[in-house]
Amino acid sequence: MALPDTSVPIEVLALVARLVEERAGLHYAGENLTIFAEKAASRAEEVGFASLLDYYYFLRYDPDGGAELDALVNALVVHETYFFREEAPLRVAVRDIIAPIVRGGGRARVWCAACATGEEPLTLAVMLADEKLLDGVEIVASDVSGRALARAQGGVFWRRSLRALPLDAARWITVEGDRGAVRPDLVASVRWAQVNLVDAPSVAALGAFDVILCRNVLIYFSDATVRSVVATLAGALRPGGRLVVGVSESLLRFGTLLRCEERGGSFFYAKDAP
Numbered sequence: 001m002a003l004p005d006t007s008v009p010i011e012v013l014a015l016v017a018r019l020v021e022e023r024a025g026l027h028y029a030g031e032n033l034t035i036f037a038e039k040a041a042s043r044a045e046e047v048g049f050a051s052l053l054d055y056y057y058f059l060r061y062d063p064d065g066g067a068e069l070d071a072l073v074n075a076l077v078v079h080e081t082y083f084f085r086e087e088a089p090l091r092v093a094v095r096d097i098i099a100p101i102v103r104g105g106g107r108a109r110v111w112c113a114a115c116a117t118g119e120e121p122l123t124l125a126v127m128l129a130d131e132k133l134l135d136g137v138e139i140v141a142s143d144v145s146g147r148a149l150a151r152a153q154g155g156v157f158w159r160r161s162l163r164a165l166p167l168d169a170a171r172w173i174t175v176e177g178d179r180g181a182v183r184p185d186l187v188a189s190v191r192w193a194q195v196n197l198v199d200a201p202s203v204a205a206l207g208a209f210d211v212i213l214c215r216n217v218l219i220y221f222s223d224a225t226v227r228s229v230v231a232t233l234a235g236a237l238r239p240g241g242r243l244v245v246g247v248s249e250s251l252l253r254f255g256t257l258l259r260c261e262e263r264g265g266s267f268f269y270a271k272d273a274p
Contacts, residue, residue, distance in 0.1 A: 009053075010033075012052050012053045012056060013033060013036070013037055013040070013052065015056050015060075016036075016040050016052060016055070016056050016059065017033065017036055017040075019056070019059055019060065019069060020036075020069070020072065020073060020076065021222070021225070023069050023070070023073055023196070023198075024073045024077075024144050024196055024197075024198060025196075025197060025198040025220070025221045025222075025225045025229065026073070026076060026077070026220050026221070027220065027221055027222040027225065036076070039075055039076055040052060040055070040072065040076075042075075043055075043071070043072050043075050047068065047071075059072070073144060073145070074144075074145045074146070074147055074148075077116075077143075077144060077145050077148070080116075081116045081117065081119045081120060081161070081216075082119055082160065082161045082162070082163055082164055083119045083122065083123050083126075083157070083161055083162060083164060083165050083169070083173070084123050084164045084165060084166065084169075085119065085120065085123070085164065086215065086246065086247050087123065087164075088264070088265060088266050089213075089215075089244050089247075089266040089267075089268070090120075090123060090124055090127060090213075091127060091264075092263050092264040092265075092266045092268075093110075093211050093213075093242065093244065093268075094124070094127050094128060094131060094133070095264075096263055096264070097210060097211055097242055098110065098128070098133060098137060098210065098211065099131065099133060101136075101210060102133045102136035102137060103133075106136075107136055107137070107138065108136060108137045108138070108210045108211070109137070109138045109140070109207065109208070109209045109210055109211075109238075110124065110137060110138070110139050110140070110209060110210065110211045110212075110213070111139075111140045111141075111142070111206060111209045111211070111212045111213070111236070112124065112139065112140070112141040112142070112213045113142055113195070113197060113212060113213065113214040113217065113233070114142070114143055114144070114197060114214060114217040115141040115142060115143050115148075115149075115152065116143055116145075116148050116152075117148045117151045117152050117157070117161070118141060118148075118149070118151070118152025118153070118187075118190070118192075119157065119161050120141075120213060120215070121139050121141035121152075121190045122152075122182055122186060122187065122190065124139060124213075125139060125172075125186050125189050125190060126169055126172045126173070126186065129172065129186065129189075130168075134189055138191065139189065139190045139191065140190075140191045140193060140206055140209075141190050141191070141192050141193070142192070142193045142194065142195035142206070143194065143195070144194070144195070144196045144197070145194075146194050149192050149193075149194055152187075152190075152192060153187060153192055155181060155182040155183075155184060155186075155187040156179055156180070156181050156182075157179065157180045157181075157182070158178060158179060158180075159178045159179070159180075161180070162175060162180045165180070172186055193206065197214075197217070197229050197232070197233075198225065198228065198229060200232045200235075203232050203233070203235075203236055204232075204235070204236065206236065207236075208236060208237065208238045208241070209236055209237060209238060209241055210237075210238055210240075210241045210242070211241060211242050211243075211244065212233055212236060212237060212241070212242070212243045212244070213244045214229075214233060214243065214244070214245055215244060215245055215246040215249070216246040216248070216249070217245075217246075218230075218245060218246075218249050219246070219248070219249060223254070226251075226254055227254050227255075227256075230243075230251060230254060230256050230258075231256075234256065234257065234258055234269075234271060237258075237271040238271070239271060239272070239273035239274060240270070240271065240272070240273050241270070241271050242268040242269065242270050242271070243258060243268065243269040243270075243271075244266075244267075244268055244269075245269070247266075250267075251269055256269065258270060258271055259271075259272055
């Protein structure tokens with residue numbers, strides 16, 4: 001495979017990429033290094049560094065390097081998502097997992113991990129509100145990017161995020177021109193938190209969940225990081241809880257202890273009771 005077409009020495013690029021992977025799990029190799037090189041060089045120039053090597057030394061050794069590394073991660077993460085994306089697993093989770101808990105008198109906990117700008121947890125909130133279940137569910141939505149979470153909590157989204165919005169969602173999301181505004185009470189029903197998935201103690205601090213949605217995220221991690229993150233997510237599931245990943249993702253080759261099951265045409269990974 002050809003190396004990326006960039007004037008940045010590949011050795012320096014690999015050092016910065018390694019820092020990013022250690023910090024947030026994002027893995028860059030081969031052709032993906034081209035995108036990484038462009039974004040990293042742009043960020044280095046933006047904050048006043050003449051070379052990526054100088055930028056690396058700052059990230060690695062300066063007392064303020066950690067904060068800047070977080071800013072670099074924020075510039076790198078992909079926030080491409082939209083309302084009602086891959087909605088089938090969400091509807092199955094509401095019907096088969098969440099509803100029985102709430103209607104049985106319990107309180108369900110759901111975590112939308114790596115939620116980006118919040119379209120997924122807000123979609124879930126709409127579905128739960130339609131079924132009159134929202135008051136019995138705690139939704140936690142997290143992302144590594146504070147900027148993305150700020151956008152989510154603002155509750156206003158551009159047309160691109162609304163492209164799959166069903167007509168019956170109009171009472172929850174008002175569309176005017178190129179923007180859609182989510183009802184403030186719906187946004188407030190979600191607990192927003194900045195969490196790094198590779199930071200196991202931060203994940204553990206969130207508590208245990210009946211459903212964890214971690215969709216279209218693991219594809220950005222190396223195999224070793226996937227195994228580590230999935231083990232952490234499994235630890236955050238209550239006995240009988242389910243993990244949901246993206247429709248193009250599979251955990252079967254990673255040897256997880258979670259049991260794969262099919263429900264209504266969607267796949268879930270279940271944590272069996274001891």
